[in-house]
Amino acid sequence: MLLNESPTITRQHYRILGLSWAGWVFDFYDLILFTFLLIMIRQDFHLTNMEISYILGASLAATAIGGIIFGVLADRYGRRPVLQWTILTYSIGTFFCGFSSSFWFLMIFRVVTGLGVGGEWATGQTYVGETFPAKVRGRYCAFMQTGAPLGVALAAIVGGLVAPHIGWRASFFISILPALLIIYIRKKLPESDLWLAQKQKGTVKVRKIKEILLGEENKLLQLFSKAHRKFFILALILAIFDMTAYWFTYSWMPSYLHTEREFSMTKSALWMLVTQSGGFLGYALFGFVSDRWGRRPAYTLYSFIMAAGLLMITLFWSTVVAYPAVILAFMFLVGFGTGMFGGYGALFSELFPTSIRSTAMGTAFNLARGVQFVTPVIISIIAVHYGLAGGISLAALFAILTGLWIWTFPETRGKKLEE
Numbered sequence: 270m271l272l273n274e275s276p277t278i279t280r281q282h283y284r285i286l287g288l289s290w291a292g293w294v295f296d297f298y299d300l301i302l303f304t305f306l307l308i309m310i311r312q313d314f315h316l317t318n319m320e321i322s323y324i325l326g327a328s329l330a331a332t333a334i335g336g337i338i339f340g341v342l343a344d345r346y347g348r349r350p351v352l353q354w355t356i357l358t359y360s361i362g363t364f365f366c367g368f369s370s371s372f373w374f375l376m377i378f379r380v381v382t383g384l385g386v387g388g389e390w391a392t393g394q395t396y397v398g399e400t401f402p403a404k405v406r407g408r409y410c411a412f413m414q415t416g417a418p419l420g421v422a423l424a425a426i427v428g429g430l431v432a433p434h435i436g437w438r439a440s441f442f443i444s445i446l447p448a449l450l451i452i453y454i455r456k457k458l459p460e461s462d463l464w465l466a467q468k469q470k471g472t473v474k475v476r477k478i479k480e481i482l483l484g485e486e487n488k489l490l491q492l493f494s495k496a497h498r499k500f501f502i503l504a505l506i507l508a509i510f511d512m513t514a515y516w517f518t519y520s521w522m523p524s525y526l527h528t529e530r531e532f533s534m535t536k537s538a539l540w541m542l543v544t545q546s547g548g549f550l551g552y553a554l555f556g557f558v559s560d561r562w563g564r565r566p567a568y569t570l571y572s573f574i575m576a577a578g579l580l581m582i583t584l585f586w587s588t589v590v591a592y593p594a595v596i597l598a599f600m601f602l603v604g605f606g607t608g609m610f611g612g613y614g615a616l617f618s619e620l621f622p623t624s625i626r627s628t629a630m631g632t633a634f635n636l637a638r639g640v641q642f643v644t645p646v647i648i649s650i651i652a653v654h655y656g657l658a659g660g661i662s663l664a665a666l667f668a669i670l671t672g673l674w675i676w677t678f679p680e681t682r683g684k685k686l687e688e
Contacts, residue, residue: 271462272400273686281459282409285400288454289393290413292356295447296389297420298427299363299382300328302444305428305523306437308534313437314372318649324376325520326642331383333639339388340631341489344624347468348396348461351627353451355392359385360448367441387638391631398618399463399626403683406618407564408556411611418548418604421519421541429523429538463686467623491625492632500620501629503677508613508637510671514572515607516641517664518579521648525657530586540600547601551608556615563682564616565675568609572672575606576665583662606668619681 272281303310307321335358343351362382369375394410401409432440492501522544526537551571559567581589581599589595613634621629648660 271466273402273406273463275402278401278405282401284457285396285459286409286413288450288458289352289396290416291450292352292389292393292447292454293413293416294420294423295356295444295450296359296386297417298423299359299420299444299447300332300386301421301424301519302363302428302440303328303366303379304520305424305538306432306440308524308527309432309437310375314375316372318652319646320372322645322649324372324379325645327376328379328383328386329516329644330639330642331380332387333635333637335384335387336391336631336635336638337387337489337628338384340391340628340635343388343392343395343627343631347464348392348399348627349454349458351388352392352396352458353454355385355388356450356454357385357448358382359389360445361385363441364445365441367438387635388631390634391627394614395618395627395630396461398614399461399623399686403685405560407560407612407615407682410614410618411552411554411556411559411608413614414555414608414611415549415552417610418545418552418607421548422545425523425538425541425545429534429541433534463623489628489632492629497621497625497629500678501633503674504617504620504629504633505636507671507674507678508634509640510667510674511572511609512637512641513644514575514579514664514667514671515610516638516644517648517661517667518603518607520641520645521652521657521661525661529657540597543597544600544604547604548607549604551605552611553608555608555611559612559615560682563680564612565678565680568612568675569672571606571609572668572675573606574602575609576668576672578602578606579662579665579668583658583665586658609671616678616681618686619684620678623686 272279275282303325310316311321335355339351339355342354359382362378362380362385366375366378366382369378393413397410397413398406427440427443491497523537523541526532526540527534532540555567555571558570578599582596582603586596589599617630617633618626648657651660651663
């Protein structure tokens, strides 16, 4: 009996979930840490906002490349080994950021980090989606996604509270520690039994990289076949809308609080922790909502909550500035609304068959994130005339588009995974 057919959740399920979740925590931590350190980095290297935007954008673009490469590799060589490769890649990239001596070296190392970051999500979510029973798949895929707000919270603690004492370089150096997860993954995790079953049937074949990229069974080309292209395009557009809402919000949020609202670095970090506490709760509950009422209503509810919170902390800040508790409540709601990202693991798992599942998930999710390389640049341009608040407020529009676009999908709640 396959793990996803088990009547109960076993110890193996919890190991797969726990280590995939831990990989995602540090994945997001490594991606976001830079946004909390950029104030100190900018001072040391005398960088302009535009140069900072280029570095932020390059790392996001790299996630698209990493998502595609590692997604294809995970479909060919298995979920467990590729999960290790992604963690090692983003840990090494972040570590070497501490040795950067110029704008260009920093950009190169952020690109390496982005490659690993892009691959970890799809591999981990595919792992969880393939091994948990259909009736609870939504909640456990969403729980894995709680690693994102925890990663941001950890980045806020290190970047906002620890870095002022140890410096930005040391903050990057200590970020090599997540690489230790590889030891536990190698010793404790079984391979996805659904992937192994497909390999034994001959559906999944281990081939050389050249054959993977150029052969007739190219996984990427299969995404555009008649059987899969409709859902792939729908998934890609959904992820682009949602990612745009997210990165319009978070790429400049710490700087927005620090420069335009005149918060200290410590206060900015603490307010971001409020947002991430909302995010953790939102992610944790999203799976229950989507398993109970369906994927589509859950996405719409969460995206509209995020949009409302964003408008209040940007365009309508002056209306509620006299009531700090009210502003904090809307910061909390912004984070809670981002919990809709907890739905992608289950939704994408239910749309694609095992033979191309990781490729599809990694490509759609990370191409959407890679497109965001323009987001920091756009905000910095808008900020010249309308301030960072004006740029960040655009995230509300894309959050609403996400809540509407989800209704172009069929309802997939409780669907048995295709082999």
